[in-house]
Amino acid sequence: MLKLLREGALENPWIYRGIIFLIAATFVISMGWWGFSEDDRDPYVAQIDQARITRAQYLRYKENAYRYYRDQLKENFKEEMVNQFVINTLVERQLWLKLAREMRLSIGVDELRDVLTRDSTFHNDQGRFDPDRYQFFLSRSRTTAEEFEQSVREDVLIDKTKRTLQDGIILTESEIVEAKSESSKQITDLKTTPEKRFEEATQAIQGALRQKQQRVMMSMLNRIRAATRIEIKDPYL
16 A cells, blocks of 8 residues: 555655644644754754754644545555655655755746636635635734745645656656557457557556656655655654
């Protein structure tokens, strides 16, 4: 299941956008998406280069992540697997941000404004951005606009990093031929129309591309991981 969650995050980088508004009232209060406390009295569960995740922050995130994935996975929900997924998510988030810096990517004011104004959470009954609803959200979450917008900016930056990588990944001619060949082998009905064969081949090519994108992106993430000092204190998890 952990592999399924990881692959889902790569195929759909915006999966966490659905979580943020479900848990913001409790999560954004203390740390946003990636705000770290400097309070050394709270033991930390992980350190990624200079950034630390305190145990209190981890537990708050874990509680809300459990609630979200329990509803999504239902009978497939396994607490210990999601527990590992939580710490992996927090660590990988920082790795993606580090990769974004390496790629010199950033999010401008206009991009951030577009994301916020398009979010239906802040829309009125006419489907338009409502400043009052936005301010109510911030008030309810007990966070400032600057803190929340920085957390969203990082979400968008991570998504932009993944999309930039994906856009640069294409199949070679030999990979396309191989995908078509595999698709042809799967068709055993001699009455299959040329249109259907073309459709199946197209889907096979798209599937091969998605798999290659996942492999390359994980390779990039692993490269960043190898160059990053990561310490995880398992007893605190």
